Amino acid sequence: MQAKRVTFGGTALPLALLAPQLAVTVVFFVWPAVQAVITSFQREDAFGLKTEFVGLENFRDLWADPLYLESFGTTMIFSAAVAVSALVVGLLLAVLVDRVSRGAEIYSALLIWPYAVAPALAAILWAFLLNPSIGPLTRLLRVLGIAWNYNVDGTQALILIVFASAWKQVSYNFLFFLAGLQSIPRSLLEAASIDAAGPWRQFRTIVFPLLAPTTFFLIVVNVVYAFFDTFGVVHATTGGGPGQSTTLLVYKVWKDGFIGLNLGSSSAQSVVLLVIVIALTAVQFRFLERRINY
Amino acid sequence: MGSVTLSNLRKVYAGGQEAVRGVSFDVADGTFCVLVGPSGCGKSTLLRMIAGLETVSSGTVAIDGRTVNDVEPADRDIAMVFQNYALYPHMRVRDNLAYGLRNRKTPKPEIETRVAEAARILGLGEMLDRYPRQLSGGQRQRVAMGRAIVRKPQVFLFDEPLSNLDAKLRVQMRVEIKRLQRSLGVTAVYVTHDQVEAMTLSDQLVVMSAGRVEQVGTAIEIYRRPMTRFVATFIGSPPMNILAGTVEPGGIVALPEGGRVTVPAAAALAPGTPVEVGIRPEEATRRAADGASLRMRVDFAEELGATRLLHGKLGGQDFIVQTQLLDQAADGDAIGLSVEPSAVHLFDPGTGHRID
Ligand SMILES: Nc1ncnc2c1ncn2[C@@H]1O[C@H](COP(=O)(O)OP(=O)(O)OP(=O)(O)O)[C@@H](O)[C@H]1O
Ligand SMILES: [Mg+2]
Numbered sequence: 001m002q003a004k005r006v007t008f009g010g011t012a013l014p015l016a017l018l019a020p021q022l023a024v025t026v027v028f029f030v031w032p033a034v035q036a037v038i039t040s041f042q043r044e045d046a047f048g049l050k051t052e053f054v055g056l057e058n059f060r061d062l063w064a065d066p067l068y069l070e071s072f073g074t075t076m077i078f079s080a081a082v083a084v085s086a087l088v089v090g091l092l093l094a095v096l097v098d099r100v101s102r103g104a105e106i107y108s109a110l111l112i113w114p115y116a117v118a119p120a121l122a123a124i125l126w127a128f129l130l131n132p133s134i135g136p137l138t139r140l141l142r143v144l145g146i147a148w149n150y151n152v153d154g155t156q157a158l159i160l161i162v163f164a165s166a167w168k169q170v171s172y173n174f175l176f177f178l179a180g181l182q183s184i185p186r187s188l189l190e191a192a193s194i195d196a197a198g199p200w201r202q203f204r205t206i207v208f209p210l211l212a213p214t215t216f217f218l219i220v221v222n223v224v225y226a227f228f229d230t231f232g233v234v235h236a237t238t239g240g241g242p243g244q245s246t247t248l249l250v251y252k253v254w255k256d257g258f259i260g261l262n263l264g265s266s267s268a269q270s271v272v273l274l275v276i277v278i279a280l281t282a283v284q285f286r287f288l289e290r291r292i293n294y
Numbered sequence: 295m296g297s298v299t300l301s302n303l304r305k306v307y308a309g310g311q312e313a314v315r316g317v318s319f320d321v322a323d324g325t326f327c328v329l330v331g332p333s334g335c336g337k338s339t340l341l342r343m344i345a346g347l348e349t350v351s352s353g354t355v356a357i358d359g360r361t362v363n364d365v366e367p368a369d370r371d372i373a374m375v376f377q378n379y380a381l382y383p384h385m386r387v388r389d390n391l392a393y394g395l396r397n398r399k400t401p402k403p404e405i406e407t408r409v410a411e412a413a414r415i416l417g418l419g420e421m422l423d424r425y426p427r428q429l430s431g432g433q434r435q436r437v438a439m440g441r442a443i444v445r446k447p448q449v450f451l452f453d454e455p456l457s458n459l460d461a462k463l464r465v466q467m468r469v470e471i472k473r474l475q476r477s478l479g480v481t482a483v484y485v486t487h488d489q490v491e492a493m494t495l496s497d498q499l500v501v502m503s504a505g506r507v508e509q510v511g512t513a514i515e516i517y518r519r520p521m522t523r524f525v526a527t528f529i530g531s532p533p534m535n536i537l538a539g540t541v542e543p544g545g546i547v548a549l550p551e552g553g554r555v556t557v558p559a560a561a562a563l564a565p566g567t568p569v570e571v572g573i574r575p576e577e578a579t580r581r582a583a584d585g586a587s588l589r590m591r592v593d594f595a596e597e598l599g600a601t602r603l604l605h606g607k608l609g610g611q612d613f614i615v616q617t618q619l620l621d622q623a624a625d626g627d628a629i630g631l632s633v634e635p636s637a638v639h640l641f642d643p644g645t646g647h648r649i650d
Contacts, residue, residue: 101308185378185380187376187377188382188383190345190367191374191376191380191382192382192393193347193366193367193368194345194346194347194368194372194373194374195368195393195397195441196368196369196394197368197393197397205393206382209384210383210384
C-alpha cells in the first residue's frame with residue numbers, strides 16, 4: 001500500500017520534533033547503559049576513594065560466584081514458569097471467550113483489566129491474599145492440608161512471585177491469542193469438522209499451528225518481561241528471600257549495587273542482562289522478518 | 295447411494311432472521327442439483343444445513359433415506375467445497391488431501407493410493423508438495439475439489455466454488471466440475487447466483503427467493519415454462535420483458551399505449567382483467583413498423599458480437615429485443631415486432647403466478 005507521505009524540508013524541524021524522545025532515551029537509557037558498561041570494567045576500593053580498571057575480572061568473578069549462578073538458575077526456572085503459565089492460561093481463556101457467542105466483549109474487557117494494574121501493586125495484593133497469618137487464601141490452603149508460609153519455604157516464595165508476575169501477563173497473552181483465534185477463518189474449522197476432526201483434534205492440528213507465530217512472539221515478550229520487569233514484584237513481596245530463593249537476576253543487580261555497594265559486580269550483572277535482552281530482541285526481529293504469512 | 299431429501303426445512307437464526315422458510319424437494323441419486331437465487335435468499339444456509347454446519351430449526355434433512363438432522367457433519371458422508379476453498383494453509387497439498395482420511399483412521403497405503411488417484415484425476419501431481427499459498431486460484435480450487443473426492447462421499451456440496459476465479463477460468467472449471475461429477479456418478483448440490491452456471495451445470499434446477507423455493511425442474515423446463523414472474527425474470531439473460539396490460543375478448547391482451555398481443559391463455563379470463571405479459575428478448579422478431587401489432591421506439595443498441603440488444607419503450611414500458619448482427623435499427627427508430635402466441639407468458643399481477 002502506498003501511504004501518503006508528508007515531507008519536511010531540511011533537518012532542523014525533524015530534529016526538533018524528535019528531540020524530546022531522543023533526550024529521554026539518551027538520559028534514561030543510553031547514558032546509564034554506557035555507565036554500566038564502563039563501571040563493569042572497574043573496581044572501587046572499600047572506601048570509594050579510587051577506582052581502577054580491572055578488565056574482565058568482574059565477569060570472571062560472577063561465573064565463579066555460586067550465589068550468582070544460583071540466581072541465574074532461579075531466574076531461568078522463574079521465567080519458564082511465568083511464560084508457560086501465563087501463556088497456557090491466556091490461551092485457555094482466549095479459546096473460551098472465542099467460543100461464547102454472547103457477551104464476548106464483556107469477558108474480554110474484564111480479562112484485560114489486570115494488565116492495567118502495576119505489577120508491584122498486583123504483587124502486594126497477592127502477598128496479602130496469601131499472607132501466612134491473615135491471608136484468606138492461606139486459610140483455604142490450610143483447609144486443604146497445605147501448610148503455606150512463603151516466608152520460610154523457598155519454593156512457596158517462588159510460587160508466589162510466579163503467580164504475581166504471571167497474573168498480569170495473562171491479560172496480555174489473552175488479548176493476542178484472542179486476536180489470533182479470531183483471524184482464523186471459520187470455514188477452516190468447518191472444513192475440518194467435515195473432515196472428521198473433533199474439537200480437540202481441530203485445536204491441535206489446525207488452530208494451534210496457525211497460532212504459532214503469535215505464540216512465538218508471546219514467548220519472547222513473556223520471557224523478556226519475566227527477566228526484566230519483575231523487580232517490583234520481588235521487592236514488594238519476598239525481598240529476594242527466604243535466603244536466596246527468590247533473588248532473581250534483576251533483583252540481585254539492585255541488591256549487590258545499592259545494598260552491597262559492589263558497583264563493579266552489579267554493573268557486570270547489568271551488562272549480562274543487557275546482552276540477554278539484546279539477544280532475545282534480535283531473535284524476535286529475525287523471526288518477525290521471516291515470519292510465514294498464511 | 296446418495297439421494298438428498300428435504301422436507302419442510304426451516305431455519306431461524308438466533309437474531310430472529312428467518313433465512314429458510316419451509317423448503318421441500320428431492321435430489322435423486324447421481325443428480326446434479328443447482329440452487330440459484332438472488333443474494334441473501336438462503337441458498338448457503340440451506341446448503342449448510344445439508345452439510346450439518348447449521349442446525350435445523352424445523353423439518354428434516356435426509357441423506358440416502360436416513361434422517362441426519364442430529365448427525366455430525368463428519369458422519370453424513372458428504373464433502374463440501376467452500377467459496378474461499380478453506381484449504382489448511384499450514385499443510386502441504388498432500389496433507390490437505392489426506393487430512394480427512396487420516397482423521398478417519400484409513401490405513402496408510404490406502405490413503406496414498408487415494409491421494410495419488412485424486413491428484414491424477416485433477417492434474418495435481420506436481421503440486422502435492424507445495425503449500426496452498428504457492429498455488430494459483432485455479433489450482434487451489436482443484437485442491438479443494440481433490441479434498442472432496444478423496445473421501446468418495448455420497449454427496450458433494452458446493453457453495454459458489456467458482457466465484458473467486460476470473461471469467462475464463464470459471465468456464466473451464468465449470469466444465470471440469472460437471473465432467474468430474476458425471477464420471478464419479480455422485481450426487482451434487484451446488485449453490486450459485488450465476489444463472490449461466492445454473493443453467494449449464496444442472497440436471498435439476500431449484501430457483502429460490504426470500505427463503506422459499508420458487509420452482510424446481512430441469513433448466514429447460516424452467517426456461518420454457520417459468521411458474522412465477524420472479525423465475526421468469528431471474529432465469530434467462532437478458533431477462534424476460536414484463537408488460538402490464540388488460541384482457542380483451544378472444545385471447546388478446548391490450549397494452550396501455552396501444553399494441554396488442556395474442557395470448558391463448560388469456561381467452562379463459564374475463565375481459566378487463568389486468569394481467570402481465572412476459573416476452574423473452576430472443577422471442578420477439580423484427581418486422582416492418584407499418585401495420586405491426588407491437589411497435590417499439592429504440593433508445594439505444596448494445597452490440598454483443600453475434601447479436602445486438604435493442605433497448606427501448608413498448609407501450610410506454612421498458613422492453614429489450616435481441617436481434618441479429620445484421621440488424622440495422624438505429625437509436626430513435628421505430629420498429630415493429632411480432633411474437634409467436636405460444637412464446638408469450640401470462641402472469642397474475644397480484645400473486646405473480648403463471649396463468650395457463
Ligand atoms: N449466521 C447468521 N446469523 C444471522 N443471520 C444470518 C446468518 N447467516 C446468514 N444470515 C441471514 O440469512 C439470510 C440468508 O443468508 P444466506 O447466506 O443463506 O444467503 P445466500 O443466498 O447464500 O446469499 P449469497 O448469494 O449472498 O451468498 C440473509 O438474510 C442473511 O443475512
Ligand atoms: Mg451464500
